[in-house]
Amino acid sequence: MVSMMRWGDTLEDDDFDELTAQALVAANNAAPAKPTAKLPPKQVFGPDKDGIKTIVEYKVEQREKVKVTKKVRVSKKQVSTSRGVFERRNLAKFGEAVGLNAEQERTTMSMTEDIFLERVKTSKDNTRKDENFDQLQALATTKALLRMSGISGKPDGPAFGAETKAYKVPMSVRRGPGELPPGEGGASAMGKPGSGQYVPPSLRAGASSVGETMRTRRDENSVRVTNLSEDTKEQDLVELFGPFGAISRIYIAYDRETRESRGFAFINFVRREEAQRAINKLDGYGYDNLILRVEWAAPREPRPDQPPR
DNA sequence: CATGAGCGA
Structure with a gap:
């Protein structure tokens, strides 16, 4: 038989508490x-x-x-x-504390110094313009490269010299998801084509039939990456995706007027398998404190009134 | 959250 007892009844001080409560009530009643x-x-x-x-x-x-x-x-x-707090207070000083007075020996100090925390995202600061300038330069480099490789644009591009290295990603440096055991999505396992070097259309994977135009090639193997931080630059994407294979194009979507990144980009790979490997490895990859989404891009929407050529 | 664009012979 269990007696109906409040849990508080088991406490020893319960009576005292009740008395206290009564006293308080009495005091309130004057x-x-x-x-x-x-x-x-x-x-x-x-x-x-x-x-x-x-x-x-x-x-x-x-x-x-x-x-x-x-x-x-x-x-x-x-x-x-063992030593209690009282005993410890009277221990002889040793080490670096020897000879220090009571004030000097304090181990806890207060600082009034300002500490600035670094903001990860800088949306509208003064460096913005310069960054955009760099982005534009990188874009120009890309276009020059694409021109000279005949992938898009006119075949007569400006001479390319030092610019060529824009897509030659040094595999050895720059840790990242591309830093994989060789042959596992990093540099090509076969050693031949695979890093940023130019691959003639006739040698590209899937270039079986003759007569395929550049147009059909151009937007192939397009990978969309979303959830990019807005200060991700093209070079960042080169470093991120380059290790998976030759990239034919990188496009970061910028707002037309504010010039800020819209947070997504397209990366076109020369070879489809390498694009697939990049998707497999980079989808869900943490980058810049964000989780990237990497997947096949849908074909670009046709412009409203632009007859297909 | 989200699917790219200037281009003139």
Whole structure:
């Protein structure tokens, strides 16, 4: 048989609490407090050399005055064999603290110095314009490269010299998802084509039939990457995707007027398998504190009134 | 959240 008892009833101090509550009610009613007024005050002794503090107080229980004596151990450490806080305060200074006065030996100090936290995203600061300038330059480099490789645009491009290295991604440097065991999505396993070098259309994967025009090639193997941080630059994408294979185009979508990144981009691979490997490895990849989404891009929407050529 | 664009012979 379980008695209906509130959990609080099992506590020893329950009676005391009830008395306290009654006293409070009585005080609120401006009625003279009855029993508590006649009780002797609480007394505290110690702590003694063993660290025992003795507390003596009085309360009323069943209309009887009761003397309650508690013994409290102040510091466990102090009575044990290890050093308590009191003992530690009196230890001789050693090490670098030797010879320091009370002020100097403080181990906790306060600083009023300002600490600036670096913002990961800088949306509208002064460096914005310069970054855009770099992006435009990179874009120009890309276009020149594409022209000279005959993938898009006119075949007569400007002479290319140092610009060529834009897509030659050094595999050895720059840690990232491309840093994989050789032959696993990094540099091509066969050693021949695979890194940023130009591959003639006739040698590209899938170039079986003759007569295929550049147009049909141009937007193939297009990978869309979304959830990019808005300060992701083209070079970042080169470093990110380049290790998977030759890239024929990188397009970052910028807002036409604000020039800010819209957070997604397209990367075209020369070879479809390498695009697929990039998707497999980079989809869900954490980049710039964001989780990238990498997938096959849908074919570009045809322009409203532009007859297909 | 989200699927790219200037281009003139």
